[in-house]
Amino acid sequence: MLTYEPDDTLAHRLDPRSKLAVQIGFAIAALAHTTPAGLVASTLLAGAILVTTRVPLWRTLWAYRFALVVLAAGPLVTMVSLGSPWVEPSDGVGPALASYRALLVLLVSAAYVRSTPIRDSRAAIQRTIPGKPGRLLSTGVALVFRFLPVLQRDLRTIRDAMAARLGTERSALERASTIGILGLSRAFTRADRLALAMQARCFSWNPTLPHLSFSRLDVPAFVLASALVLSLLV
Amino acid sequence: MNTENEHESVDLVDGTVVRQFARAALLAALMGAAALVTIPYPLSPAPVTLQVLVVFLAGLYLGPLWGGASIVLYLAAGAAGAPVFSNMTGGPGVLLSEPTAGFLWAFPIGALVVGLVVHRGLTLRDPADVPLPIVVVGLTAGLILIYAGGTSWFAWLIGTSLSEAAVTVAIPFVPADLLKLAAAVVIVRSGTIDTV
Known part of the structure; x- marks a missing residue:
């Protein structure tokens, strides 16, 4: 099952608040840029996040196997129509890109889950909302x-x-x-x-x-999160 | 005096609050799990899930306050990245940019209204003892509010008229949602689930 695993990766050393900021920024950027070029950029970024967090890709995909079925069903259903020409592959392109984008957001959230103990998430929300x-x-x-x-x-x-x-x-x-x-x-x-x-x-x-404190490592994470949110304007 | 060693005493959360809170949290997780349970439904372009049924159950079995809070927890967990929205998506972007996000925003209000009508206030009653017409009126009122939220959000986001929005995102789902309303009534009449 997908859960927190103790480790010494960069993500494990970040403050949970900066990881949440990156997660939010990534979701916003991925939802805003659904063009193939935008998805390539999202894929590269998601790949970098997964590698630095040492997320086991196959095990994560296996954990999400039922989600993958649902994600794959969307484009397949839109391609099929009742009547000639029965299957129209071009109809499935939009939903397929949307499904792929959802998968990327899902994988990035796996990086957050693997690198953050639940107590840290709790502390982060509690310190933000009084x-x-x-x-x-x-x-x-x-x-x-x-x-x-x-x-x-x-x-x-x-x-x-x-x-x-x-x-x-x-x-x-x-x-x-x-x-x-x-x-x-x-x-x-x-x-x-x-x-x-x-x-x-x-x-x-x-x-x-648990005591939370920002370190110098968190600065680039916040810069990345801000850049992702600002990419909405591009 | 050395203030370093001064500790405030432990302020325990009241037992009833803990039980209601645990139920609200688990119902929020059930709401997320229900996003995967789809009903085959020919009229709709998007998958029809059992989530509206869970909103009804939140109002019926947790009451207005905890029922509404439970759905807020669901939205908060989704915003924090849990894959709890339809098609297993998560993250704040869904709440901000999806054309049907208005339904999500209206869910807590729907649960609140169902709870207020069925329990006639903040003290919980067993829904099985509530006269059937009141249960039906409560569920219908909740459903209408959910539709109002979803329709006006879509009209605002896409820039259509309210009636065009209703034809697109609300009217095709009415039969499926009436089925869920009937299922909620069956669950209440079965009397197998207790409130705290």
Whole structure:
């Protein structure tokens, strides 16, 4: 699974706030420049980020395999039409470029995930947004990152089990409500166990968070992030 | 006195808040996971996901405050880069530039309105005990708000009239969303899920 791994890469030594800035800048730049030339530039930058963070490419792609299926389906579906000429490859070019762009943003977020402990993300949000809302928001965002793959697997298990019992033959309403009931009750069971575990570990409004400080290394990261945002104007 | 050794005492988060908060966070993650569950639907160019159903469930089972907060957490995690939006995208760019981002922005308000109508305030009731017409009115009101947000965003971003925007991004999805509304009613009537 895609998760934080201790290491000594450049990205591991950066402050989480500058990594978030680069992530945001990259997403903005990639969404703004969907031309082939823009995508080549995004690819080179994403490649550089992945290499410096030592993200294992194949393992990451494998972790995102279901996303890849969805990303590949978009362009394929638009190429097919009901009637002559049945398949029109040129229709798929736009969606294919958009899917590829989404994949790049996904891979760059893998670099953030691999190089940043969840506690650091939490500290970064908490130090940017003040008060109790900031505390709940920072912890909550970290929990969403942590539980997203777990609940994706839950939903897949539920759908596989339904398919094995010929659930695919049932009406759309029955399928949607079954997925809803089982998905939500599984999520709430996990949430109640999580709440107990958080209380056992003294979940508090004033935790001692890791000390964050900017170093000289963060300057180029912020310059890169600003440059990416400013590329909107190009 | 040496201030270095002075520590403020631990300010524990109240037990009910922890439970509601954990449920809100997991529901936000479920919202992200639901982006992958698509319904085959001939009328739509984009995949139809179960996400609107999760917005309904947030209002129904977490109430107006935590339900809305849960969807805000979902948007915040997406903005921070989690691949939780449709087609597994993430990052703030989606919230700023996608033509259908208005639906995303309207989701928390939808959950809030469903919660307010069904629970008639901030104290949670078991949705199974709420009269069915009130549940349906709440869900419909939430759905209308979501459509209003999505349609006006599209009209503003693309520069079309509201009716053209509705034809493009709202009306084709009405049957699919009515199906999700019916599914939410079935889930409420099953009475298998408890509130905190």
